[in-house]
Amino acid sequence: MAGLVPFNRRTPDILSDPFDDITNVLDDFFADVWPFRRSLVADTFKIDVLEDDKNYYIKAELPGVKKEEVNVTVDEGRIQISVNKEENVEEEGKNYIHRERRQTSMQRNIFLADAKDEGVVAKLENGILTVTVPKKEQTGKAVPIEIEG
Template identity: 60%
Template sequence: MAGLVPFNRRRSDVMSAGFDSFQNMLDDFFAESWPFRRSLLGDTFKLDVQDNSTEYLIEAELPGVKKEDIGISLNEGRLNISVNKDETVEETNKNYLHKERRYTSMSRNIMLGDADAAGIKAKLDNGVLSISVPKKPKPDNSVVIDID
């Protein structure tokens, strides 16, 4: 019985002592978050989207990101916000035993079917990206029908 191997090592209720767990522990130790958790939800940025009568207001949390690292595009009603951040520091005369570099690439897409490409405004202030996307005016297709 002692020689049995658990079927699913990724389950939290089953203990595992494999190298993958140790590797994840090292990665989590050098992460900047507490408590240490690995999750896809933490690897992207948060968005708020408001639908007003004449425009969409989007706010994205991007702390520590410069505006040069942000890309915004609108293609057939799909608003894409992307971040590509490369943190490299060139240091000379250092005797490193271990050194890591950080490259971050994230993107979010929002479908805004009636978005008007003309007049989109974006502003980055204190780590919050604010985007105002005007809506295309809807034509009045209503028809008055006479009764005979």
């Protein structure tokens, strides 16, 4: 038991060696499951997609993100949720020797074949973005195809 190593135990930081990423690639390659597990280091925000008869409901976990930092677009059933967050705190009277900033840019794309482009509603509340996408009405008409030959 002492020889067991947790999956992707190395995390990138300022002092990390660029060859540490090779260890994560090897961990993914020799994992017991196929396809490979996604690396937790390069992961983006989590989403859930639910549906009922009339709508799709997309829920995205965006803790600490303001609505001004989120962009939601719909184009012919392609829903894109993107986040651009920049942390920059200005403090006067401080004598910094070293100071870092963080800028985060993430996006997720979802294709919903029978989604309408009109009537989409997005709401960000308590770190959860909920996007309600109406469905197109199903005609239910089968079109007969003539067979040649």
